Amino acid sequence: MSTTRTTQIFYASTLYGATTLAAALDSGCFGPADRRLLLVGNNAAVPETTPALDRMPGFERLRGRFDAVLSWNEAISPLHPSGWTPRADDLPLLERHLRLLWGLGDDRLEIALESVQVAPALTIARLFPEAALDVYADGLMSYGPTRNKIDPLVGERVRRLLHLDLVPGLAPLLLGEFGARAEVVPTEAFTKVVAELADAVAGPEEGPALLLGQYLAALSLLSPAEEEELHVRMVRGAVARGHRRLVFKPHPTAPDAWTRRLAREAEALGAELTVLDRPVLAEVVYREQRPALVVGCFSTALMTARTFYGIPVARVGTRTLLDRLTPYQNSNRIPATLVDALVPDLEEGAARAVEARAVEARAVEVLDAEALAGLVAAVGFAMQPKVRADLRGAAVRHLSGPLAERTRPYFKRRRLTVLGLPGGLPVPRHPRVRRLARRALRLKRALAT
Numbered sequence: 001m002s003t004t005r006t007t008q009i010f011y012a013s014t015l016y017g018a019t020t021l022a023a024a025l026d027s028g029c030f031g032p033a034d035r036r037l038l039l040v041g042n043n044a045a046v047p048e049t050t051p052a053l054d055r056m057p058g059f060e061r062l063r064g065r066f067d068a069v070l071s072w073n074e075a076i077s078p079l080h081p082s083g084w085t086p087r088a089d090d091l092p093l094l095e096r097h098l099r100l101l102w103g104l105g106d107d108r109l110e111i112a113l114e115s116v117q118v119a120p121a122l123t124i125a126r127l128f129p130e131a132a133l134d135v136y137a138d139g140l141m142s143y144g145p146t147r148n149k150i151d152p153l154v155g156e157r158v159r160r161l162l163h164l165d166l167v168p169g170l171a172p173l174l175l176g177e178f179g180a181r182a183e184v185v186p187t188e189a190f191t192k193v194v195a196e197l198a199d200a201v202a203g204p205e206e207g208p209a210l211l212l213g214q215y216l217a218a219l220s221l222l223s224p225a226e227e228e229e230l231h232v233r234m235v236r237g238a239v240a241r242g243h244r245r246l247v248f249k250p251h252p253t254a255p256d257a258w259t260r261r262l263a264r265e266a267e268a269l270g271a272e273l274t275v276l277d278r279p280v281l282a283e284v285v286y287r288e289q290r291p292a293l294v295v296g297c298f299s300t301a302l303m304t305a306r307t308f309y310g311i312p313v314a315r316v317g318t319r320t321l322l323d324r325l326t327p328y329q330n331s332n333r334i335p336a337t338l339v340d341a342l343v344p345d346l347e348e349g350a351a352r353a354v355e356a357r358a359v360e361a362r363a364v365e366v367l368d369a370e371a372l373a374g375l376v377a378a379v380g381f382a383m384q385p386k387v388r389a390d391l392r393g394a395a396v397r398h399l400s401g402p403l404a405e406r407t408r409p410y411f412k413r414r415r416l417t418v419l420g421l422p423g424g425l426p427v428p429r430h431p432r433v434r435r436l437a438r439r440a441l442r443l444k445r446a447l448a449t
Contacts, residue, residue: 005034007107009131011072011124013041013081015053016281016300017114019197020136022062023189024112024162030134033110036065037102041072041081041120056279058197070102072120081120086127095127114138116158116175117148125154135175136185137163139300142172143376144334145384145391150178164190166303167338169369173380177387187308197280198287207289208245208274209238212282212296213258215251221324221332228258230317232265234295237316237346239269243293246273249282286311295346297321298336302343314346315339319409328415329383337379337410341367367403374398375407382415399423 008030012018018038024030044050053059054069063069075098076084086094099105109131113121116135125133135158142163146155155178163172165184172182211234217224231248238246248262259275266273276285282301285291286309294305294313298321305311318340325333367375378398381391398404399411399422408423417424 005105005107006032006110007035007037007104008033008110008112009037009039010066010112011039011041011121012053012114013043013120014114015056015059015197015279017136017138018053018059018062019193019281019283020162020164020185020190021112022065022193024136024185025065026193027186027189029162029183029185030110030112034107035067037068037070038063038066039070039072039124043082043120047073047080051279058280058284061196062193072124075101081123083119085119085123091127091129095129098127110134112136112162116154117146117150122150122154125157126151129153131157132159133157134160134162135180137161137172137174139164140166140298140303140335140338141331142174143167143170143338144331145173145380145388146175146177147329147331147384149387150175152178164304166300166307167342167372168307170373170376173334173376173388173391177390191283191308194281194283195287198284207291208247209241209243209293209295210282210285210289210291211235211238211246211248211262212294212299212301213248213250214297214299216297216321218251219332221321228261230297231258231262233316233347235262235265235271235273236269237314238293238295239266239271241293241314241346244271246271247276247285247289247291248273249276249285283308296339298332298339300335302339306343313343315343316346318343322410328412333383334376334379337375338372340410341372341375341407367407371398371403374401375403375410378407379410382411382419382421385419395421 010021012021040052040054042050042052052071052073072081109128111124111128111131112134113125114136115121115138116125116133133154142161155175158175158178158180161172161175161180161182162185163182165187211231213231215227216222217227222230235246246266248259250259263273263275282299283304286305291311294302294311295316296302297315297317302313302315306313318336322333322336322340325336374394375398377391377394381388381395385392398407399416404423411423413424416422
């Protein structure tokens with residue numbers, strides 16, 4: 001009879017991730033284990049100035065699900081979690097060090113990770129080569145393809161992709177190239193954990209409009225001035241819809257000056273704006289304040305509001321962001337595509353003061369579940385044609401089907417041309433013409449430099 005212990009390690013870098021893990025544990029997604037350890041990482045640019053998730057309000061209500069809480073940052077200090085990739089020759093020595101440091105001995109390990117495509121999750125997976133792996137999804141990005149080609153020694157160990165059912169009926173593409181089984185974390189379990197984190201006092205019957213900031217300038221998707229203007233458009237659009245009480249939830253690292261301008265803009269329009277400066281989940285705010293409308297650009301929180309809590313949602317600037325995303329395979333493309341396709345535009349008809357719920361009632365989804373799956377498969381193939389070559393047939397069917405013109409804004413013509421997909425420019429077939437075209441393109445690039 002074997003006496004080897006089984007230890008489960010759960011890596012999380014955000015309170016949203018820890019909440020998802022808690023919901024998965026509560027609903028029986030993980031089998032029995034001798035020990036369950038939560039490994040906390042802090043991926044902020046300057047971790048010393050940003051609290052880790054185990055120091056955030058509400059975490060104590062999650063702690064009891066784990067036998068101990070470990071710090072990845074402390075284990076690899078002074079290295080930064082996102083920037084450290086150990087050499088292959090050092091992996092066995094580092095594994096022995098971590099087993100000793102965390103008291104793992106010869107335990108059989110099962111590890112649950114987020115964002116296994118990049119460090120630090122990828123680093124952890126490589127450090128424990130015998131461990132069985134599960135990946136839990138990072139919001140809407142899970143519906144897109146794996147952003148990088150993963151070493152099969154890691155990818156083939158992934159048993160499951162655990163994900164919230166943010167878009168009912170839509171299956172994630174993430175890690176599909178390795179045959180990872182998609183498994184839904186029950187919505188009821190997630191909302192129950194969120195209820196634990198929320199204050200016990202019930203909010204008003206009809207709450208304010210909640211505006212979600214994402215700090216896209218930090219991702220180089222917008223300039224700081226453009227993002228500030230995006231937030232101002234949220235204020236103007238919400239007021240035009242008839243809201244006089246607004247709450248702005250900024251990204252934790254966004255400049256304070258932005259919120260001051262929003263407050264002045266709201267006051268000039270006859271509305272009152274409150275800045276939510278507590279580092280809490282948007283879902284907790286849904287429980288506490290019962291917002292009448294949630295506004296954002298392409299945040300996952302728009303879909304949790306819409307799908308889990310039945311709150312009307314609206315988007316601002318999503319189509320502009322889609323046009324700006326570079327390269328085409330940017331992993332934010334699928335979240336932005338889904339929000340643009342499923343969420344009504346806040347500014348559409350903003351000249352008329354309309355109740356927020358009437359906006360939601362008028363909103364008609366562009367695509368049904370089957371068509372939406374076709375769109376996501378087509379965008380996913382265009383993003384990662386080598387990683388997900390199996391999606392080419394689905395991409396061709398969608399791009400040559402009846403919805404092709406309707407969904408054309410989600411594709412770049414040059415990308416379609418390069419991949420030989422419907423909707424691209426015709427490519428000359430004669431070899432001499434093709435050589436001349438390639439020579440002209442090389443000359444154009446040379447002159448540009």
